[in-house]
Amino acid sequence: MYAIVEIAGQQFKIEKDQKLFVHRLQEDEGATVSIDKILMIGDGDNITLGAPAIEGAFAEAKVLGHLKGDKVIVFKKKRRKGYRKKNGHRQYMSQIQISSISVKGGKKKDSSDTASAKAKTEKTEPAKKAAPVKAEEAPKGKVEKKEAPAKKAPAKKAAAKGGDDLKKIEGVGPKIASTLAEAGLATYADIAKSTPEKIAEIIADVRGNHVPDTWPQQAQLAADGKWDELQELQDRLDGGVEK
Structure with a gap:
């Protein structure tokens, strides 16, 4: 059995016990990661496609370690402008090993994407509730000052300088x-x-x-x-x- 999955913005073809390098994950070394975005699963002649992901399917992987990828040289040049720039970059990577691939059901741990989404919703919910309270407690005198924002002048200057x-x-x-x-x-x-x-x-x-x-x-x-x-x-x- 194999599967096409999306991990940290990249797509991979995975099989059980396969080792691969992905963009740096937040989990610690030795932790188990659940992959929810299963785009396709193949088992012999049976192929299951998602729209875009297969509902209920997931894969689990173990984080083997964190490291840096090979150095990549980025060279930029502009013709007849005397512009040259050279930079080096090493991508932060994580090595994982696929533990299992499941088509339906089963208990699974929250993946890094799911956990981050939950953390964002928990942070935004209290912020949304606090906003109306501040608006109600604000004195009426301050509302009149906000009617004449002073940031419109730079916008006119930018439009005048257009070219x-x-x-x-x-x-x-x-x-x-x-x-x-x-x-x-x-x-x-x-x-x-x-x-x-x-x-x-x-x-x-x-x-x-x-x-x-x-x-x-x-x-x-x-x-x-x-x-x-x-x-x-x-x-x-x-x-x-x-x-």
């Missing part, structure tokens, strides 16, 4: 992006409607040799959401100029 990420255009850096935004070209549509000559006049004071011949074309593709075509175009460019 597209112009740095996605090949040849546009942070300084040029801010210069164009100050001149009223803050979105892809604004750049697409402009001309290379006008853009060259706006960025004339920016240090460096910049050629905006293809910027309106790139901006139009970005404004239309044609990112694949934009990527193909940028692969043929070098600093915004055809190779």
Whole structure:
């Protein structure tokens, strides 16, 4: 007999006495864990499917130990931006051994998912009961002060500063992006409607040799959401100029 189960957000095919590594569990070493999310059970030619889990089915496993997984190197790089970042990561893991797989009934211990769900409901229930009491005891004078919240001003500022990420255009850096935004070209549509000559006049004071011949074309593709075509175009460019 085998089963397809979900443990800590991952799916595994398990059999009795099988050992496997899963994401770190809260149970101590030597404890027994009950797995409730049984997605499928196969016993010879008999296959039982859940929707998504099989009601009443469960599996039990013993926690053999806690450890860290192999080190994984995460490397990030952005083309022509001078951005490189390298990090290492070791995932916290738990080794378990499957003790039994049951299709129907039987006594079982609360799994880590069930126990955590019960703990959350116990914490939220008193909080929900306490909220109305505080609202009733609050004096009427404080209600008038809450009618005029002072946090609406930052929202308006954020809306006023809205614009597209112009740095996605090949040849546009942070300084040029801010210069164009100050001149009223803050979105892809604004750049697409402009001309290379006008853009060259706006960025004339920016240090460096910049050629905006293809910027309106790139901006139009970005404004239309044609990112694949934009990527193909940028692969043929070098600093915004055809190779």
